Amino acid sequence: MADLTTDFLGIKSPNPFWLASAPPTDKEYNVRRAFDAGWGGVVWKTLGEAGPPVVNVNGPRYGAIWGADRRLLGLNNIELITDRPLEVNLEEMTRVKRDYPDHALIASIMVPCEEASWKAILPRVAETGADGIELNFGCPHGMSERGMGAAVGQVPEYIQMVAEWCKQYYDQPVIVKLTPNITDIRYPARAAKAGGADAVSLINTVSSITAVNLDTFSPEPSIDGKGSHGGYCGPAVKPIALNMVAEIARDPETHGLPVSGIGGITTWRDAAEYIALGCGNVQVCTAAMTYGFKIVEEMKRGLSQWMDEKGYATIEDFRGRAVPNVTDWQYLNLNYVTKARIDQDACIKCGRCYAACEDTSHQAITMSADRVFDVDDSECVACNLCIDVCPVEECITMERLAPGTTDPRTGRVIPAEHADWTSHPNNPMARAAE
Ligand SMILES: Cc1cc2nc3c(=O)[nH]c(=O)nc-3n(C[C@H](O)[C@H](O)[C@H](O)COP(=O)(O)O)c2cc1C
Ligand code: SF4
Numbered sequence: 097m098a099d100l101t102t103d104f105l106g107i108k109s110p111n112p113f114w115l116a117s118a119p120p121t122d123k124e125y126n127v128r129r130a131f132d133a134g135w136g137g138v139v140w141k142t143l144g145e146a147g148p149p150v151v152n153v154n155g156p157r158y159g160a161i162w163g164a165d166r167r168l169l170g171l172n173n174i175e176l177i178t179d180r181p182l183e184v185n186l187e188e189m190t191r192v193k194r195d196y197p198d199h200a201l202i203a204s205i206m207v208p209c210e211e212a213s214w215k216a217i218l219p220r221v222a223e224t225g226a227d228g229i230e231l232n233f234g235c236p237h238g239m240s241e242r243g244m245g246a247a248v249g250q251v252p253e254y255i256q257m258v259a260e261w262c263k264q265y266y267d268q269p270v271i272v273k274l275t276p277n278i279t280d281i282r283y284p285a286r287a288a289k290a291g292g293a294d295a296v297s298l299i300n301t302v303s304s305i306t307a308v309n310l311d312t313f314s315p316e317p318s319i320d321g322k323g324s325h326g327g328y329c330g331p332a333v334k335p336i337a338l339n340m341v342a343e344i345a346r347d348p349e350t351h352g353l354p355v356s357g358i359g360g361i362t363t364w365r366d367a368a369e370y371i372a373l374g375c376g377n378v379q380v381c382t383a384a385m386t387y388g389f390k391i392v393e394e395m396k397r398g399l400s401q402w403m404d405e406k407g408y409a410t411i412e413d414f415r416g417r418a419v420p421n422v423t424d425w426q427y428l429n430l431n432y433v434t435k436a437r438i439d440q441d442a443c444i445k446c447g448r449c450y451a452a453c454e455d456t457s458h459q460a461i462t463m464s465a466d467r468v469f470d471v472d473d474s475e476c477v478a479c480n481l482c483i484d485v486c487p488v489e490e491c492i493t494m495e496r497l498a499p500g501t502t503d504p505r506t507g508r509v510i511p512a513e514h515a516d517w518t519s520h521p522n523n524p525m526a527r528a529a530e
């Protein structure tokens with residue numbers, strides 16, 4: 097049976113599944129039940145300064161995007177950081193950590209971008225016995241207008257500065273949580289590292305408006321006829337997060353920097369993908385909010401079974417294995433030639449592949465009078481669109497043409513060796529280099 101335990105920055109955890117800072121980790125009641133349900137760690141709902149806590153709206157705070165089967169694909173929220181007093185949160189954290197010493201408990205913090213504010217809160221957090229802190233430089237709404245959250249995360253110099261303060265005034269691991277609302281994620285990650293942060297976690301939520309009500313003309317969620325942008329998360333953001341994690345993992349300046357992966361993780365497979373891209377653990381929010389704490393059981397069981405099947409005894413055995421395979425477009429093998437293949441037994445003759453290829457791709461699918469769909473290799477550019485629109489899984493697959501055979505589309509014999517854009521005759525730079 098695979099060993100799921102993790103050691104992230106020296107913080108031991110029974111499994112890699114942590115709950116991200118959000119409503120599931122808002123209070124002692126939730127966190128105790130989460131640990132009892134099997135979560136390996138939690139990042140407590142973000143703490144603010146001492147004094148009167150922030151206030152949330154009293155109308156709806158979520159918006160959503162659903163798939164055709166009403167499955168939640170994306171969740172938008174306009175919730176702020178904790179609206180409970182700092183003292184109450186700290187007391188609860190102390191009790192929970194005392195009673196669950198083998199589970200990870202991280203304090204998420206967001207206070208003004210002033211040294212005195214960080215200096216004031218850090219010793220108080222340290223007293224709780226928390227295993228580390230996560231700096232919330234990510235929330236894109238509400239707090240960012242007050243100069244916190246994403247307003248800090250979008251300025252690498254601020255990230256570095258605050259990380260340095262935290263390393264100065266706190267002696268446990270410091271994780272910087274990054275916002276995806278930035279053009280190039282490598283800059284904030286480099287700044288976190290330069291500031292001495294022990295790790296980065298990503299992503300926080302993506303700035304978004306999920307819908308506009310066409311009766312009231314208010315964005316959703318609507319508060320008395322008005323709405324404001326919120327933060328988007330859930331399965332829809334996973335591709336954005338995976339790319340950002342990969343960018344950090346393969347950047348020579350941050351390669352090897354510990355990463356906690358967040359964004360749309362709903363199944364064990366999602367988690368395994370993040371770990372394959374180098375993450376030391378993962379954090380989950382929307383899936384727990386959608387399906388409840390017990391979803392972690394499936395995550396743990398699925399990951400463990402897959403690891404057993406593959407012969408991975410520990411998480412470290414496959415962590416980062418996908419990183420060397422993430423490359424720039426210019427290095428992709430142009431001599432890798434594939435064609436679409438339709439399994440006639442599986443085909444339900446819906447015609448979606450035909451419509452897609454005929455109208456928007458390369459007119460490579462033929463339709464007979466009795467609705468038999470076939471691929472014309474002399475037109476197929478292997479774009480994959482037919483597979484993406486086909487409602488039957490595995491009904492269309494891509495088949496590689498063996499090197500040495502002729503591609504009917506180009507009339508060219510396919511060379512066995514790798515050749516990419518860097519040496520292609522159409523590339524002016526390659527010609528210049530000759
Ligand atoms: C309602 C809600 C509140 C959140 N509050 C916080 C927060 O206080 N601090 C924080 O760092 N992230 C917060 N997040 C972001 C999550 O921690 C997480 O980064 C994001 O939801 C992506 O993960 P997911 O796709 O699994 O939900 C919140 C998310 C939601 C949905
Ligand atoms: S892979 Fe693209 S070009 Fe080929 S059949 Fe499918 S949709 Fe058409």
Ligand code: SF4
Binds near residue numbers: 445446
């Ligand atoms: S989309 Fe799939 S199921 Fe539909 S006709 Fe094409 S191959 Fe058959």
